[in-house]
Amino acid sequence: MSLHKLTLHELQDQFTTGEVTAREIVYAYSIRINQVEPKVKAFITQHKESAMAQAEALDQKLKAWRRTMPLMGMPLAIKDNICTESVLTTCASRILGNFVPPYDASVIALLRGQGYLLLGKTNLDEFAMGSSTENSAFGPSRNPWNLSYVPGGSSGGSAAAVAADECVAALGSDTGGSIRQPAACCGVVGLKPTYGRVSRYGLVAFASSLDQIGPITKDVTDAAILLNVIAGHDPLDSTSADVLVPDYTRALKKKDLKKLKIGVPREYFAEGIDPEVEQAVREAIEELKRLGGEIKDVSLPTTGAAIATYYVIATAEASSNLARYDGVRYGLRSKQMKDLLEMYMKTRQEGFGPEVKRRIMLGTYALSAGYYDAYYGKAQAVRTLIRKDFEAAFQEVDLIVTPVMPTTAFKLGEKIADPLQMYLSDIYTISVNLAGVPAISLPCGFSKAGLPIGLQIVGRPFQEDTVLRGAYAYEQATNWRVKRPSIR
Amino acid sequence: MQISKAEVEKVAKLARLEITEAEKEAFTKQLSDILTYVEQLKTWDTRGVEPTASVLDQTNVFREDKARASLPAEKALANAPESEAGFFGVPKILEDR
Numbered sequence: 001m002s003l004h005k006l007t008l009h010e011l012q013d014q015f016t017t018g019e020v021t022a023r024e025i026v027y028a029y030s031i032r033i034n035q036v037e038p039k040v041k042a043f044i045t046q047h048k049e050s051a052m053a054q055a056e057a058l059d060q061k062l063k064a065w066r067r068t069m070p071l072m073g074m075p076l077a078i079k080d081n082i083c084t085e086s087v088l089t090t091c092a093s094r095i096l097g098n099f100v101p102p103y104d105a106s107v108i109a110l111l112r113g114q115g116y117l118l119l120g121k122t123n124l125d126e127f128a129m130g131s132s133t134e135n136s137a138f139g140p141s142r143n144p145w146n147l148s149y150v151p152g153g154s155s156g157g158s159a160a161a162v163a164a165d166e167c168v169a170a171l172g173s174d175t176g177g178s179i180r181q182p183a184a185c186c187g188v189v190g191l192k193p194t195y196g197r198v199s200r201y202g203l204v205a206f207a208s209s210l211d212q213i214g215p216i217t218k219d220v221t222d223a224a225i226l227l228n229v230i231a232g233h234d235p236l237d238s239t240s241a242d243v244l245v246p247d248y249t250r251a252l253k254k255k256d257l258k259k260l261k262i263g264v265p266r267e268y269f270a271e272g273i274d275p276e277v278e279q280a281v282r283e284a285i286e287e288l289k290r291l292g293g294e295i296k297d298v299s300l301p302t303t304g305a306a307i308a309t310y311y312v313i314a315t316a317e318a319s320s321n322l323a324r325y326d327g328v329r330y331g332l333r334s335k336q337m338k339d340l341l342e343m344y345m346k347t348r349q350e351g352f353g354p355e356v357k358r359r360i361m362l363g364t365y366a367l368s369a370g371y372y373d374a375y376y377g378k379a380q381a382v383r384t385l386i387r388k389d390f391e392a393a394f395q396e397v398d399l400i401v402t403p404v405m406p407t408t409a410f411k412l413g414e415k416i417a418d419p420l421q422m423y424l425s426d427i428y429t430i431s432v433n434l435a436g437v438p439a440i441s442l443p444c445g446f447s448k449a450g451l452p453i454g455l456q457i458v459g460r461p462f463q464e465d466t467v468l469r470g471a472y473a474y475e476q477a478t479n480w481r482v483k484r485p486s487i488r
Numbered sequence: 489m490q491i492s493k494a495e496v497e498k499v500a501k502l503a504r505l506e507i508t509e510a511e512k513e514a515f516t517k518q519l520s521d522i523l524t525y526v527e528q529l530k531t532w533d534t535r536g537v538e539p540t541a542s543v544l545d546q547t548n549v550f551r552e553d554k555a556r557a558s559l560p561a562e563k564a565l566a567n568a569p570e571s572e573a574g575f576f577g578v579p580k581i582l583e584d585r
Contacts (some may be wrong), residue, residue, distance in 0.1 A: 062537055102563040196544050207540050238549040239542065276555040308526045319503060326504070326578050330567035339578050345506035354514075357505060361496070362522060378529050380539030385532060387540060420521055436543030461543075 001029035004165040005484070007027055007221040008074055011168050018066070022073040022117065029119055030073045033166050036487045039326040042151075042161035043090050043120040044080045051117045052073060058115055070225055071114035077167035079158050080121040081128055082213065083202040084108050087118070090202050092136035094374025095331045105172060105202020106237065107213050107230045119167050123157030126353045128178055128206045128324065129419060130154050131425050134416050135355040142412075143185060144485040145451055147159045149409040152185030154178040158216045159186040164487055166212060169226055171216040173203055175210045176310055177404075177429025180441035183216055184404035184454025187443045187485070189471070190216045191223045194461045195436035196241035198227075199234030208315040210310075210433040220472040222443060224248035227464060231384070242253045243462050251465035252472045257291040259471065263298035263397035268428055274407045278445045280445030281403045284474065288401065291473050298393045298400065302386045306431040307423055309386065312366050312379035313434070317357075319363030325351060327465035383434050390435040394460045399470050402428050404454035406439045428456060440463045440471045443480040452480075501568060551577035 002386070003011065003025055003270030014020045030048045037043060058073055074445040078084060081091045083101035085108070090096045104112065125135035133156030134140045141150040141157045144164040151160040159182035162170050172179040183190025191214045198213045205211065215226035228249065233242040264285060269278060289295050308395035327333035334346035366375035393400060405425055415422045432439045437458055444455035454475070459467035475481065496516050500507045507515065561574050570577030 084584065099567055102545070102559055102566060167516065195542075228497070235551060239544060241544060241546075302512055302532070305532055308529050311522065312526060323504075328578055329564075329570060331569075333569035337579060340581055341504075343579055348504055349506040349508075352505070354511075357507070357511070358515065358518060360503050360505060362497050362519060363497045364520065365491070365495075365523075368499065368502060375526065375529075377539060380541060381534035381537045382529055382532050383540040384537050385563040387543065420516055423522075434540075467510060 002267060004032040006168070007218045008168045008225055011074065016068045018337050022058045023052065025073055025075055026052045026055040026117060029167065033380040035117070036164050037166060039142060039147055039487055040144055040160050040164045040166065041139065042122055042157045042164060042166055043067060043077070044090055044092060044123050044138055044157070046120040046332060047087065047118050051119050062106055069114040071111060071116040071229055073115065075115060075117045075119045076111065077120050077122045077158055077161045077170040078108070078118060079124055079155050079170070079172045081124060081173060081204040082171060083204070084469050085116065085120065087121065089121065089204070091127050092124045092138055093351065093353065093356070094137045095325045095347070097137070097332060099330050101202070103202065106199035106234045107388060108202065108342050110229050122155070122161055122170060125156070126356050126480065127204065127318070128154040128173055128175055129318070129355050129359055131177070131422055132410070132415065133157060134412065137351055137353055140412060143409050143451070144487050145187060146449070147487070148411055149451065150412055152182030152184065152409060154182070155216060156182045156185070159188055159190065159221040160182050162186070162188045162216050162218060163485060165353055169215060169222050171213055172216045173211055173213050174433065175207050175314060177426045179214045179216060180404050180429050180454070180456060181426065183441040184452065185409035187452030187480070188216060188218060189220055189223050190214065190441045191227060191273070191464070193227065193231065193245040193464055194241070194440050196239055197438065197462065197464065198230050199237040199240045200252035201234055205321040207314040208321060208418050209317060218466060220440070220475045221249070221252055223440065224252055224347060241462070246465055248465055251436065254469060255473050257288055257293035257470060257473050260293050260398040260399060260466070261296055261297050262288055262293040262470070263393055263400045265298050265300040265303065265393070265402060267300050267303035272406050273403060276447045277403050277407060277453050281401070281455055284444040284455045285401055287474060287477055288470070291477055296397055296398055300389045300393060300431065302382065302389045303431060305382050306386060306434060307427060309379045309382045309434060310430045311362065311423060312375050313383060315359045315363030316366045316376050317363070319360045319367065321358055322356070346433045355419065386431055387435045390431070390437055398459070398466055399460040402456045404428055404456045404459065408447045408449070408451035408453060432458055437461055438467050440467050442471050442475060442477070445480065446483070489527055490520050491523060
């Protein structure tokens with residue numbers, strides 16, 4: 001029996017009926033991880049033994065008490081920028097290389113409350129800054145579809161772990177595309193919820209006005225199941241929204257798109273898109289039309305401004321958020337220091353990698369005296385224009401469909417020397433974060449080279465249910481999920 | 489937008505980052521490239537446009553002014569590189585004179 005191939009809802013069915021035990025689940029995944037992890041390198045730390053201990057305790061408990069919650073006994077992987085009590089949380093940075101959080105992130109407390117099993121903490125670009133996982137202080141993860149390609153990023157470890165069947169589902173975080181882009185690169189489903197939908201308490205902050213935690217899963221149903229658990233208001237996060245959480249699995253009852261208006265923004269099919277990606281996405285749009293969706297041409301004129309806006313706002317917020325790494329309360333402290341100032345300077349020199357330093361520099365510059373209005377103030381005003389574009393488009397349509405990235409996954413090393421080129425690969429995902437709206441990435445084809453292509457479906461604020469409905473109808477009408485990577 | 493090595497040095501100091509000679513060279517070029525790219529923001533007319541700091545329509549969020557349990561001191565100090573008698577330890581700040 002290959003338990004590792006099942007989706008979360010399939011595994012859930014088997015566990016609920018008692019067909020498999022938690023122990024068998026962890027055993028099956030441990031074998032799978034041992035087989036493929038040396039090649040994929042999705043994890044920073046593995047926790048198979050503690051997962052096994054938890055599984056055994058759970059099985060014992062269930063002998064007397066046979067009621068299961070949706071995530072009970074489900075083996076998950078968690079991006080290593082989400083705090084897990086008493087479990088190392090590194091952010092793929094040397095500066096947090098020894099950090100053991102004294103508390104759980106709110107999403108982890110919710111998962112624990114369900115009796116989930118933590119298989120490991122996954123790799124990322126240091127502090128979630130990057131699009132390939134190559135910025136990890138612990139080395140890059142690999143794309144399960146082709147090991148010489150990147151898995152995308154920054155949640156590349158989570159996406160690779162799901163694609164390689166090293167866990168049944170995972171959590172990632174998305175600041176400019178960090179859930180959706182790796183999901184597209186690895187041929188899995190990734191959902192970035194509306195800003196404020198999921199608590200950020202315990203997510204190590206990168207850019208606080210953009211960061212959002214979300215699921216990375218094998219199919220759309222699994223994304224709805226996970227979102228059901230993690231969504232909701234949290235008093236510990238003042239930016240979490242007090243908006244009713246529907247049962248997202250109810251969005252999966254319909255398999256058509258009747259009465260839904262679907263917008264295709266012309267700016268997303270301009271120069272720079274790979275013809276194979278464009279073709280796959282256009283075919284997906286045809287499929288949405290066959291399913292009953294009314295396809296409309298829409299315009300998001302500020303699309304071209306998104307990357308510039310993002311790299312001012314995100315770096316400004318990052319430079320402020322990362323000021324806390326000073327060698328005093330946690331993390332690395334340099335051993336070479338004469339005084340306090342030198343301790344700060346050397347600790348940060350030794351602890352941060354090149355991309356994090358570059359972004360701290362850029363953000364500090366954008367916020368510095370004399371430049372604040374020209375950069376940060378200007379970017380915040382353009383952000384308003386970007387939001388208004390989405391608001392206007394959503395007056396006309398219920399969903400917007402676009403590619404996730406202009407190309408398929410790129411080769412390891414291909415873009416690492418040119419930061420600006422790396423930034424430009426986020427062109428289709430970044431506006432969504434700036435506007436704060438929800439979006440999903442799901443497979444819509446493969447390139448001739450055999451690499452997955454992703455479709456992005458964007459919705460109105462707090463209408464994850466409509467996004468999931470669109471994604472589910474498309475997924476059920478197509479068969480991309482059946483194709484799995486053979487890792488070699 | 490071309491920035492100078494001196495500006496890079498100044499920004500690094502503001503950011504409390506010690507950077508090497510090689511990093512100074514690299515950042516001078518890379519930050520100039522990125523800032524040149526960012527210049528395009530100027531072409532967008534934002535006269536009279538309110539800035540967006542957060543997409544949520546929230547103002548202030550308050551909790552009840554009530555004492556509640558917090559992290560115990562030993563847990564809060566557990567990750568500290570240096571601690572003593574319930575305090576975080578740092579190098580001497582005041583000079584002996």
